[in-house]
Amino acid sequence: QVRLVESGGGLVQPGGSLRLSCAAPESALYYWTIAWFRQAPGKEREGLSCINTGGNTYYADSVKGRFTISRDNYRNTNYLDVHNAKPEDTGVYYCATRVRDCDGGAPSTAEFDSWGQGTTVTVSS
Numbered sequence: 001q002v003r004l005v006e007s008g009g010g011l012v013q014p015g016g017s018l019r020l021s022c023a024a025p026e027s028a029l030y031y032w033t034i035a036w037f038r039q040a041p042g043k044e045r046e047g048l049s050c051i052n053t054g055g056n057t058y059y060a061d062s063v064k065g066r067f068t069i070s071r072d073n074y075r076n077t078n079y080l081d082v083h084n085a086k087p088e089d090t091g092v093y094y095c096a097t098r099v100r101d102c103d104g105g106a107p108s109t110a111e112f113d114s115w116g117q118g119t120t121v122t123v124s125s
Contacts, residue, residue: 002027002097002114009093009119012085020119022078022095030073032097035107036080039118040091045109048093049080050102060106063089085123092118 008020022034035050049069050058057069068081078095096112 002029002032004095004097004114004116006093006095006116006119009121011122011124012082013125014085014087014123016085016123017081017083018085018121020080020082020093020095020121022080022116024076024097028073029071029076029078029097032099033101034069034071034078035096035098035102035112036067036069037094037096037107037109037112038089038091038121039094040088043091045094047107047109050107051078052101054101056101058102058104058107082121085121087123089123090121092120094118 002024003026005023012018033052036048037045039045048060048063051069066084071078096115098112
């Protein structure tokens, strides 16, 4: 189990951008595959993006071209950059880790072991 801490959520206007961060205060993130998920109000948690230890990245179709996942092993932090935010991007964003690499498409919640507490993003004017 890895303790994860998300941050960076808040209120953003439609069309705006923000950066979400996922830190691991007690572990080395470079050992892990990291993914981001979102849970919109009244909906199930959905996978958004995944980055492997080697740097390969994968995105759900709903966010491809607008979201960018990256990792900074020196700072032991993972990032999800949200661009051209839409009201449907509103929700609680979670990062999660697992050992095995992602191999394409949107990550699945059932395949990840450790989760952060989430950070809330609201897209509204």
